[in-house]
Amino acid sequence: MSGRKLRSIHRLRNKKLRELQKLQSQCKKGSRRWKKYQRAKRYILSKSERQLRDALHKTTKAFVDWCIQQGVSDVYVGNPEGVQRHTKKKRRKNVNQKLFNWRFGKIKKYLEYKCQNKGIQVTFVKEAYSSQTCPVCKRKKKVRTRMYHCHCGYTSHRDIHGAKNILSQVLYGSFEPWGQEKIPTYLRPA
Secondary structure (H helix, E strand, O other), rough: OOOOHHHHHHHHHHHHHHHHHHHHHHHOOHHHHHHHHHHHHHHHHHHHHHHHHHHHHHHHHHHHHHHHHHHHOOEEEEEOOOOOHHHOOOOHHHHHHHHOOOOHHHHHHHHHHHHHOOOOEEEEEEOOOOOOOOOOOOOOOOOOEEEEEEEOOOOHHHHHHHHHHHHHHHHHOOOOOOOOOOOOOOOOOO
């Protein structure tokens, strides 16, 4: 999941809240109109929360269904815990907003119970440097594009590169090279 759906829900919610806040600031606190805007803000927050929960449920269900179709019995998930704390303090505004809107705690919870119900074992693994380390020459390189290109000639899609490194870390204890991959297809919720 690319997260576009979740970001669009967040953006729409923030836009509507900003408009209501502007109108509410022009009213006297406690007046009827002020209370009306306050109720509208609560409604928008509860509606967006329901929409976000629904999108997360649909996404995790699609993933679990895909695992069942593929006959997957074990799932290893990179644990992004601490990404917000350990990244540079000076980030662009939109990066801060994206990190703040992450729902990885809920996704983690939904994946655990949905996989457990279907008999799939879920293991959360530290993903430190998995998307930056080349499995061939072991050099670290930050990637800002969709493709990971190393000086040694290794090339891979950024998401697949990180996933292969996480799996090789689990299986072999270090980042090891794998074969070539197909072009990825993204699962998107309806």
